[in-house]
Amino acid sequence: MLVELKDVVKIYKLDGVEVPALRGISLLIKEGGFVSIMGPSGSGKSTLMHIIGCLDRPTSGSVIIHDLDTRNLSDNELAKIRNEAVGFVFQIFNLLPRATALKNVELPLIYAGISTGERIRRAKEALKAVGLGDRLDHRPSQLSGGQQQRVAIARALVNNPSLILADEPTGNLDSKSGSEIMSILQRLHEEGRTIILVTHEHYVAEHAQRIIQILDGKIIADEK
Amino acid sequence: MDILRRVSVLESFRVALDALKANRMRSGLTMLGVIIGVSAVILLVSIGIGVQSDISREIMGLGSNILMILPGKIEMRPGGGHAISSLIGKLTYEDAQILPRRAPHVKKAVPLLQEAGMVKFGNRSRSTQILGTTHDYVPVRNFPTAQGRFFERLEVDRARKVCTLGATVAEDIFEGTNPIGKQVRLAGQKFTVLGVMTRKGGMMGINLDDQVWIPITVAQRLFGVKNVGLILVEATHPDDLDEAMIEIKKILSERLSPDEFSVLAQEEILGTFQSMMGTLTLALGGIAGISLLVGGIGIMNIMLVSVTERTREVGIRKAVGARTFDIMIQFIIEAVTLSMIGGIIGIALGAGGSLLLNRFVPSQVTLWSVLIAFGFSAMVGIFFGVYPAYKASRLDPIEALRYE
Numbered sequence: 001m002l003v004e005l006k007d008v009v010k011i012y013k014l015d016g017v018e019v020p021a022l023r024g025i026s027l028l029i030k031e032g033g034f035v036s037i038m039g040p041s042g043s044g045k046s047t048l049m050h051i052i053g054c055l056d057r058p059t060s061g062s063v064i065i066h067d068l069d070t071r072n073l074s075d076n077e078l079a080k081i082r083n084e085a086v087g088f089v090f091q092i093f094n095l096l097p098r099a100t101a102l103k104n105v106e107l108p109l110i111y112a113g114i115s116t117g118e119r120i121r122r123a124k125e126a127l128k129a130v131g132l133g134d135r136l137d138h139r140p141s142q143l144s145g146g147q148q149q150r151v152a153i154a155r156a157l158v159n160n161p162s163l164i165l166a167d168e169p170t171g172n173l174d175s176k177s178g179s180e181i182m183s184i185l186q187r188l189h190e191e192g193r194t195i196i197l198v199t200h201e202h203y204v205a206e207h208a209q210r211i212i213q214i215l216d217g218k219i220i221a222d223e224k
Numbered sequence: 225m226d227i228l229r230r231v232s233v234l235e236s237f238r239v240a241l242d243a244l245k246a247n248r249m250r251s252g253l254t255m256l257g258v259i260i261g262v263s264a265v266i267l268l269v270s271i272g273i274g275v276q277s278d279i280s281r282e283i284m285g286l287g288s289n290i291l292m293i294l295p296g297k298i299e300m301r302p303g304g305g306h307a308i309s310s311l312i313g314k315l316t317y318e319d320a321q322i323l324p325r326r327a328p329h330v331k332k333a334v335p336l337l338q339e340a341g342m343v344k345f346g347n348r349s350r351s352t353q354i355l356g357t358t359h360d361y362v363p364v365r366n367f368p369t370a371q372g373r374f375f376e377r378l379e380v381d382r383a384r385k386v387c388t389l390g391a392t393v394a395e396d397i398f399e400g401t402n403p404i405g406k407q408v409r410l411a412g413q414k415f416t417v418l419g420v421m422t423r424k425g426g427m428m429g430i431n432l433d434d435q436v437w438i439p440i441t442v443a444q445r446l447f448g449v450k451n452v453g454l455i456l457v458e459a460t461h462p463d464d465l466d467e468a469m470i471e472i473k474k475i476l477s478e479r480l481s482p483d484e485f486s487v488l489a490q491e492e493i494l495g496t497f498q499s500m501m502g503t504l505t506l507a508l509g510g511i512a513g514i515s516l517l518v519g520g521i522g523i524m525n526i527m528l529v530s531v532t533e534r535t536r537e538v539g540i541r542k543a544v545g546a547r548t549f550d551i552m553i554q555f556i557i558e559a560v561t562l563s564m565i566g567g568i569i570g571i572a573l574g575a576g577g578s579l580l581l582n583r584f585v586p587s588q589v590t591l592w593s594v595l596i597a598f599g600f601s602a603m604v605g606i607f608f609g610v611y612p613a614y615k616a617s618r619l620d621p622i623e624a625l626r627y628e
Contacts, residue, residue, distance in 0.1 A: 055543055055621045076547040083545020094540045094625065098242055110235050111545040155544065 001067070002163060002194050003029040003052055008061035010047050010217075021047040022058070023217040029196065031162065034189045036197045036208035044217040045198045046167055052196060053086045053165045054078045066162070083111050087156025091168035093148045095140040101127060101151045102136040108159040126154040130184055146177025153184055157193070164188060167198045182207055233553065240558035243530065244565075254526045255566035258601050261516025262570025263577060265597045266589060268512045270578040272505030274587035276498060283494045287366065288462040289331075290490055291469060293319075293455040293476070297483040313451040314484045317440055319476060320358070320455045327471035329464040332360045335452035337443045343389075343436050344409040348397040352390070353435045354410060356443020356452075364458045367432075372404040372419025375439055383441040387415040391423040392433040410436060411446055457487075465489055509593075513600070519566065520604035527559050527612035538616050539624030552617035559609025560602055567601030 010022040021044045029035055029052075039045045050056040051063055054070055057078075063070045065085060070078065082088075087108075095104045105123040114122070127133055130150040140148050149169060156164050166185060170178030186207055189195045197208060205211050213221035244251040295313035320335040337356040342349055361367070362374045371394075375386045387410065394403050403417045415438065424432040444450060459468040469487050476485050531538070538551055571594055578587045 050622055053543075055625075076549070079542065079545050079547040082543060088543050090625070094536070094543070096537055096540060098246055107541065108544040111541070111547070111550055159545075 001028055002031045002033075002065070003027070003196075004062075004064040005052070006062045006064075008048075008051060008058045008063065010044070010051060010056070011059045021217055022051070024061070025214075025217070025219060026061075027212070027219070029194065032189075032192055032194055033210060034186075034195045034197070034208045036199060036205035036211045037214060038198075038200060038202075038205050038211055039214035040200060043214045045200075045214050047217075048214065049165050049167050049196065049198045053088055053163075054081045055088070079111075083108055084159060085161050085163055087159070087161040087164045089149070089152050089156050089164065089166040089169045091171040093140070093145075093152045093172070095148055095151055095155075097140055100137045100139055101132060101143065101154075104140070104151055105154045105158050107155060112159055122158055123154070126158040127151070129157070130154045144177070145173050146180055149173060149177070149181050150184065153181070153188075157188065161193075163194045163196065165196050165198075168200070169197070170199070170201070170204055178204070233557065236554045236557040237561065239554055240561040243534075243558055244562060247530075250526060251562060254522050254562055255569065257519030257522035258516065258563050258566030258604065259519075259570040259573060261512065261519040261604075262567050262597045262601050263574035264512035264515050265509055265600070266571060266574025266593055267577050267581070267587070268508035269505055269593040269597075270574070270587040270589045271581065271585055272501065272508050273590055273593070274578075274582065274585065276501035276505065277588055278586035279497060279501070280494060283490055283497065285366075287364075287458070288490060289459045289465065290364070291457040291459065291465065291472065292488045292490075292493070293333075293457060293472065294486045294488065295451070295454070295484065297486055313453060314480055315452050315455055316450065317444070317452055319479075320452065323455070323457060323472060323475060326475050327468060329460050329468040329471055330457055331460045332364050332458040334358055334360045334364045334456045334458075335440050335454075336361075336456065337440060337447065337449070337451075337453045339443075339447050341411045341436075341446075342409075343393060343397060345397045345403075345406065348399070350393060350396050352393050354443065354446070355435050355437050356440040356447075357437060358440055361437065364456055367424065368422055369419040370422040372417070374437070375418055380439040380441055383439060383445065385413060385415045385442055386418050386439065388419045388421055388437040389417060390421050390431075390433040390435040390437075392431060393436055394420040408436075410438065413446065516597075516600060516604060519601075520563070520608040523559055523562055523605060524608035524612060526562075527555060527609055528615070530558070531555060531612045531616040534616075535619060535624045535627040538619050539621050539627065542619070542621035543625060548617045551619075552613045555613035555616050556606060556609045559613070560605035563601045563605030563609075564598075567598050570601065571598060 005025055005027040008022055008025040009020070012019045012021055025048060037045045037048060047056065051058050054063070054065065065081060070081070096107070102120065102123050105126050106119050109119040109122060124133070124136065127136060130153050132147060132150055132154065135143060135147060140151070143151065169181050169185070173181065182204060185195055185197065197204070199205050210222070210224045212219055293315060295315050317335050320333040323330045323333040334357055339354055340351065341354040343352050358380050359375060359377050369388060370391065372388070374388050375384070379386050387408065389403060397408070403420060406417050407414050408417055421433070440452065457468065457472060459465050469489065472487050541551060574597070575589045575594070578589045581587050
């Protein structure tokens with residue numbers, strides 16, 4: 001099992017008021033799956049994705065990734081999981097504005113301690129795989145939204161993670177760019193990667209083999 | 225060492241330079257604080273050291289076999305400071321005459337008596353220093369004439385109104401014409417010019433070339449005094465200084481009480497002077513150091529701004545696997561880069577300024593002052609960079625990614 005969540009609860013404290021985001025989520029995701037998490041905004045779907053990706057810790061409950069219980073891991077050990085096992089794709093791309101496409105894609109490899117030559121080779125390869133082999137030296141501001149998101153996908157897969165987490169990856173894109181992104185994710189899934197996709201749009205979610213619906217921090221439906 | 229192996233420090237330097245380049249104006253102004261601090265440290269320390277070595281050289285130039293007899297009680301103590309209990313001079317020309325005769329280890333003794341006065345030739349006049357001494361002045365001070373001659377024993381004994389001019393004086397009042405044999409007026413009296421001294425240059429506001437030498441006997445009459453200002457003693461050999469000092473004290477004690485004169489060796493004068501100048505240099509450096517500190521606070525300020533502005537960047541880096549340490553080192557390197565570039569520019573400016581200043585004030589750039597200033601600026605970068613970097617490294621990745 002790639003991802004295993006048991007009774008995950010996440011409570012945010014905002015100005016002393018406790019706001020529950022997740023109220024007891026249990027979930028199993030198999031290696032090679034393509035899962036969509038759906039729900040209206042504020043339902044907790046992004047929080048769930050962050051917790052699966054070890055960007056955030058649950059208030060209670062356990063998150064097991066690759067049979068590794070993350071509860072007792074230090075911040076640096078979580079950083080290592082994010083670096084090696086997970087690739088994130090965000091709605092607003094989250095690229096470094098001053099860095100070129102190539103540099104942005106190199107970023108996870110820098111933190112993985114990969115030597116410069118190897119790093120550049122792999123980053124170029126990843127950019128080619130998303131069709132941006134000719135845009136290596138462009139900065140995000142010189143790229144269209146769809147191209148930026150493809151750079152982000154290249155960055156997510158460059159360190160060869162088993163799990164790709166995409167949070168509304170088409171949310172800021174026009175429908176043509178959006179469908180390009182979806183076909184790239186589809187292809188990555190066909191190549192054997194596990195994809196977890198957070199979205200609130202049905203036509204996007206339908207790419208997945210499995211759709212999990214969340215409302216108010218609870219799973220209300222889990223369809224295959 | 226796992227920590228260091230995983231982080232490409234070189235990569236952090238590149239990121240730091242990019243970030244500094246992206247905010248040229250801001251980086252430049254922040255650096256300016258360090259530049260001013262470092263150049264001030266180097267400049268002030270170089271002046272301190274320059275003046276110190278200049279005067280030291282002058283004192284050393286007295287010769288290692290020279291003793292000074294000064295009126296009054298002067299205590300040269302390590303740590304500086306001297307107490308003069310009596311300024312009323314009781315040393316006389318006779319003392320200077322007796323010493324070489326009675327003290328076996330004293331070769332020569334030269335009395336000195338100095339006062340400010342006017343020297344006139346025709347309608348040219350100049351205010352200068354009039355120095356009464358004897359014919360032994362030339363060998364003891366190793367200060368020969370360039371032209372003509374110095375006065376001789378007979379002229380001293382007979383109190384002849386003759387003089388030797390300093391190079392500056394001769395140039396000024398004779399304007400290139402030959403002064404030898406001419407009559408000048410000193411304090412209203414006529415003196416025959418015998419010669420012109422070689423050029424020695426000035427030190428600490430005392431220009432040795434801006435003096436007129438006359439026989440001590442004439443000087444005492446001219447100034448209306450019976451004593452002399454001080455006596456320079458040349459020992460027979462540098463190794464005989466201690467014996468010479470004991471003999472001088474014994475002989476002078478017959479006539480004077482112990483607190484009416486002091487015998488000093490060049491070493492003591494030098495030691496006291498150097499420790500005094502050392503303290504002064506340190507104080508100057510310390511004052512300049514404060515401006516470096518202010519520069520450091522500027523760095524901290526701008527780094528805090530930078531961290532806040534780049535909160536999202538920190539979030540992105542953390543999302544792709546940057547550890548606490550990676551973020552920390554990145555921002556520290558940025559601060560250190562800022563302070564070290566500032567430091568290098570400051571060193572260049574300080575050293576350049578010191579060279580320029582050397583025309584007016586003795587100044588000397590030393591390797592250690594450069595190293596200390598550079599090391600200090602790097603330390604400032606680390607010290608004032610740590611807190612902002614720590615703040616950045618502790619950012620929660622989720623909150624950092626949400627930051628607008």
